[in-house]
Amino acid sequence: MVYSSPKDQLIFSNRIQGKALIEFEKDIRININETIKLERFSTNIELFSEAQAYNLGLNRKVCINKEGEIKNYLTHKSSFGNIMNIDVKNVIENKEFIKKWDVSNDDIEICKDCQYRYTCVSNSDIIEIKGKYYKEEICGFDPFTNNWAS
C-alpha cells in the first residue's frame, strides 16, 4: 500500500497469489484514521494463517508518531514511551505492549462472526469488558446483514 499518491488506484492485483499493489491519495502522516473497505482486502495464505491466532492489524507492529510516541497503532491512546528516551527493543519486550498482538478477530465480539475476519487488518484498539473483547473503532460493516454503511 502506497500512501500520498496522486490518486486512489489499483496498480496490480493477483488474486491467485493474494498480492496487490494499491495507491492511496491519503497521506498517512496527516490523516491517521483508517477506512475499512471491501476493495481494500487482499488476502493470501500467510495472512489467513496468521489470522488464526493473531491480530492481523496489530501483530508485530510498532508505530512511532510524529511526536516520537511509541504505540501499537497511531490512533491508540496508550503510549509506551518516547523514541527519544526509550529503546524500541525494550518496548517490544514489554508484556503490555505485545498483549494485543494475539487477540485475533475470532476473539473479538462482532468480528468473530464476520466473513472477512481472516483478511481484515483493522488496526483498531481493543478493549476488554467483563472478559469479552471489543474493537474501539467500529468499522462500517454489519456481518449479520452483510451490509456496508455508505
Ligand code: SF4
Ligand atoms: S466486523 Fe471486524 S473483521 Fe469484519 S470488517 Fe469489520 S473490523 Fe473487520
